Structure formats: C-alpha cells, structure tokens
Amino acid sequence: MADDRKWALITGATGGLGSAFGLALARRGYNLVLTARNTDLLEAMAAELRSHGGEVVVEVADLAGPDACLRLKQALDARGLFIEALVANAGYGVQGRFVSRSRDAELGMIDVNVRALTDLSHVFGSAMAEHGGGHILLVASTAAYQPVPGYAVYAASKAYVLAFGHALHRELARRKVAVTVTCPGPTETPFWERAGHRLNPMASAVLMTPEAVVEASLKALYAGRPSVVPGAANKLITLSTHLFPRSLLAWGASYFMSNAK
Numbered sequence: 542m543a544d545d546r547k548w549a550l551i552t553g554a555t556g557g558l559g560s561a562f563g564l565a566l567a568r569r570g571y572n573l574v575l576t577a578r579n580t581d582l583l584e585a586m587a588a589e590l591r592s593h594g595g596e597v598v599v600e601v602a603d604l605a606g607p608d609a610c611l612r613l614k615q616a617l618d619a620r621g622l623f624i625e626a627l628v629a630n631a632g633y634g635v636q637g638r639f640v641s642r643s644r645d646a647e648l649g650m651i652d653v654n655v656r657a658l659t660d661l662s663h664v665f666g667s668a669m670a671e672h673g674g675g676h677i678l679l680v681a682s683t684a685a686y687q688p689v690p691g692y693a694v695y696a697a698s699k700a701y702v703l704a705f706g707h708a709l710h711r712e713l714a715r716r717k718v719a720v721t722v723t724c725p726g727p728t729e730t731p732f733w734e735r736a737g738h739r740l741n742p743m744a745s746a747v748l749m750t751p752e753a754v755v756e757a758s759l760k761a762l763y764a765g766r767p768s769v770v771p772g773a774a775n776k777l778i779t780l781s782t783h784l785f786p787r788s789l790l791a792w793g794a795s796y797f798m799s800n801a802k
C-alpha cells in the first residue's frame with residue numbers, strides 16, 4: 542500500500558546515476574524525493590517514476606548554496622516526510638590543470654562534492670539516528686583511491702567521501718543507520734561530456750552502465766557493507782593501488798585519465 546512506503550531522497554536525480562537510482566528504488570517500493578537544479582528534467586523524471594506506483598516529490602535545489610541542504614530538510618519537514626534512505630549522488634568533475642582553471646570552478650566542486658554531501662549526511666543522518674534507523678549511500682569514485690592529475694580537486698573530493706563514509710559507517714552502526722560508500726569507475730552518463738573529457742580506449746574498456754553500478758551499490762548498502770567498488774575490473778584497479786607509492790599512482794592515473802586522441 543502506498544501509505545506504508547518509505548521515502549528515499551536522491552540528489553543529482555537528473556543525471557545518469559541519479560535517474561538509475563530513482564528507478565531502482567521505485568522498484569524496491571520507495572516513495573521518492575528527487576532533487577537537482579534542472580526543473581524540467583526533474584519533472585520529466587518524476588512523471589516517469591510515478592508509473593511505478595509510489596509518490597514522487599520534486600524539490601529544486603542548487604546544492605552549492607551554503608544553506609541549501611538545511612532548506613531542503615526544512616521543506617521536507619514541512620511536507621511531513623521522513624527520509625529513510627538518502628542517496629547523496631550529486632557531484633561533478635571538470636578536467637583541466639588546477640592553476641589554469643578558475644578559483645570558482647575548483648571551489649564549486651568542493652561545495653557540491655564535499656560540503657553539500659557532508660551537510661546532507663548531517664541533517665538527514667541525525668534525523669535517522671533519532672528516528673531509530675535509516676540508510677545512507679554516498680557516491681564517491683574509483684578516483685578516491687589515487688591522486689589524479691587533470692582532476693586534482695575532483696579526485697581529492699572523492700577521497701574525502703570515501704574516508705568520511707567509512708568513519709560514519711562505524712559511528713552510525715550503533716544507531717541503526719547503515720552507511721555505504723560506492724566508488725564507481727567510468728560509467729556511461731553525461732558526467733564525461735560535462736567534464737569536457739573523451740574517454741581513451743583504456744578507460745572505455747572498463748565503462749559500466751548506470752544500472753549495473755546502481756545494482757551493486759544498493760546491494761552493498763542493504764548488505765550493510767562500508768564501501769563497494771562496482772565491477773570486477775574496477776575492483777582489481779583499486780586493489781592494486783595498495784601496492785604502489787602515490788607518486789607512481791599519480792603517473793599511472795594521468796595516462797588512464799588522458800583524453801582520447
């Protein structure tokens with residue numbers, strides 16, 4: 542019955558992974574709150590997801606704003622919605638040399654990928670802990686495992702998400718809030734076009750579909766795992782980062798993440 546459904550909040554719900562999370566959670570019987578900046582895309586997504594039988598609410602928000610997450614929580618409180626599952630998925634990367642790019646562009650990535658994700662985890666995580674439980678999925682990247690020249694801030698922002706999520710996993714376990722960090726490798730979404738990046742054959746060889754990434758991520762979340770790297774090739778790549786010094790990893794990553802000729 543629709544009334545018994547739990548609510549899930551998905552940030553970055555207009556994107557490749559966000560849309561796939563929406564579909565997967567609707568199929569699992571959740572009502573959904575979708576958020577991002579693009580109203581038309583959010584409304585189109587909501588209309589499609591309502592056909593799965595649950596309620597879908599749209600909240601437009603620019604998460605780069607300092608109080609955006611708190612305002613989002615207040616808007617959902619005003620609607621009387623308790624968020625049982627948070628998918629902190631909104632994020633972006635832009636390719637380029639750090640000093641050649643604008644300060645605003647570089648700091649904007651920290652605002653969305655780090656600050657907003659932390660704030661969302663705080664405002665919704667506290668409510669879950671008080672309410673007796675919940676689920677938080679934080680979207681990082683395989684870029685979290687090594688420095689990536691050309692994506693210096695992006696990779697560092699995802700390393701933050703991985704470390705932060707592992708700590709929260711332990712802290713919140715006793716409050717019955719499951720926290721999992723997912724670290725996808727290259728995935729077929731608009732991310733790359735937005736980043737101004739044409740994947741080279743090496744990176745294309747491990748490209749995954751958003752649906753496969755989402756399935757592995759949700760499986761890990763509901764199994765109570767602290768983190769997951771979707772895909773066997775990505776697992777091998779991230780495992781191998783434990784064998785080499787950071788200087789060598791940075792050299793390798795600059796080849797892996799170079800543009801296609």
Ligand SMILES: NC(=O)c1ccc[n+]([C@@H]2O[C@H](COP(=O)([O-])OP(=O)(O)OC[C@H]3O[C@@H](n4cnc5c(N)ncnc54)[C@H](OP(=O)(O)O)[C@@H]3O)[C@@H](O)[C@H]2O)c1
Pocket residue numbers: 552553554555556557558559576577578579582602603604605630631632633634653680681682683724725726727728729730731732733735
């Ligand atoms: N695709 C990959 O290969 C890959 C690999 C590893 C990790 N990831 C991570 O996966 C997550 C989802 O990315 P994606 O691949 O699905 O790319 P995407 O299609 O570009 O989706 C990014 C989403 O983030 C939202 N967003 C960006 N800036 C925002 C802001 N200031 N406020 C609110 N929402 C904002 C976008 O919506 P609006 O533009 O409408 O606001 C969009 O819905 C990101 O965290 C990304 O870092 C992706």
